[in-house]
Amino acid sequence: MSEQGMIIKRMADYDRDVRNDVAGVFVDAYYKDLSFFTKDKEKLKTAFKDTFCADIFYLAEIDGVIVGMLACANNKLRAIPTDKTSMKKGLGVVMGSIAYHLLKKEFSTPLTYPDDTAYIESVATSQTAQGKGVCTALFQYVIKELQYHEYILEVVDTNENAYRLYKKLGFTDTQRERVKHSKFKGFNEIIYMSYCK
Numbered sequence: 001m002s003e004q005g006m007i008i009k010r011m012a013d014y015d016r017d018v019r020n021d022v023a024g025v026f027v028d029a030y031y032k033d034l035s036f037f038t039k040d041k042e043k044l045k046t047a048f049k050d051t052f053c054a055d056i057f058y059l060a061e062i063d064g065v066i067v068g069m070l071a072c073a074n075n076k077l078r079a080i081p082t083d084k085t086s087m088k089k090g091l092g093v094v095m096g097s098i099a100y101h102l103l104k105k106e107f108s109t110p111l112t113y114p115d116d117t118a119y120i121e122s123v124a125t126s127q128t129a130q131g132k133g134v135c136t137a138l139f140q141y142v143i144k145e146l147q148y149h150e151y152i153l154e155v156v157d158t159n160e161n162a163y164r165l166y167k168k169l170g171f172t173d174t175q176r177e178r179v180k181h182s183k184f185k186g187f188n189e190i191i192y193m194s195y196c197k
Contacts, residue, residue: 006134007061008141011069012054021066022059023049029124037091037099047090047099051080051107057122058142060134067129070138072118072146075111079122082107116149118142123153123162135162139169143195151195156187163191171195 011018023045027034034044056077060068071079082104088096111119120142125134143151153171155162171193178189 005062006132006137008058008137009061010055011052011057011059014059018059018066019049019052020045022052022057022069025066025069025124025126026052026122028127037095043090045090047087047096048080050086051083053077053079053081058138060125060129060138062129062132062134066126067132068125068134068138069122070120070124070135070142071122072142072148072151073111073121074118074148075113075115078108078111080107113150113152116147118146118148118151120151120153135165136169143169143197149197152192154190154192157189157191158187166193169195 011022024041026048027041027044031041031044037047038044053071053073056073056079057069057071059066073079082100084097084100087100087103090096091099113119120139123135123138151171152174153166155166157163157176172195173191174194175192176189177192179185179187
């Protein structure tokens with residue numbers, strides 16, 4: 001898909017190695033959380049660049065630069081299955097092991113959704129492309145092109161911009177879950193949302 005100079009395609013369909021570019025977008029978007037492991041963005045990119053499941057990631061590109069990403073995980077594949085070797089390679093033996101154990105539940109737990117349901121995760125836009133409709137284009141692409149009946153996602157209550165975008169795209173709240181240690185985590189609730197074709 002090409003819209004106003006933006007190209008969207010599946011990561012697996014690239015004929016060049018885009019793993020480092022994807023890792024850059026991911027690390028920039030989630031740096032606040034990932035910086036617990038190291039403040040060094042290059043080490044974080046090394047830790048994650050080989051873990052992205054290229055079959056379910058969709059990338060937005062403007063002028064040859066990867067500027068956005070979105071994964072449609074399902075009951076067979078997760079977006080970023082945590083890999084101990086990659087974590088150790090990027091973060092060192094001790095911190096890599098810690099990162100692996102802290103992230104494996106969130107990133108590697110199999111989903112129990114039906115075959116016709118996608119779980120949207122790892123949505124990110126590079127700082128240089130924010131406000132250019134990248135996320136909207138990615139969502140519209142996967143909803144139109146993929147054969148899922150239902151799309152599920154979750155967002156924290158403090159991420160008001162994302163929540164407004166998802167509402168605008170037609171997602172509706174299905175559940176709100178209060179979290180423990182909200183001061184430490186920086187949010188009070190996880191909002192679960194759904195979109196049905």
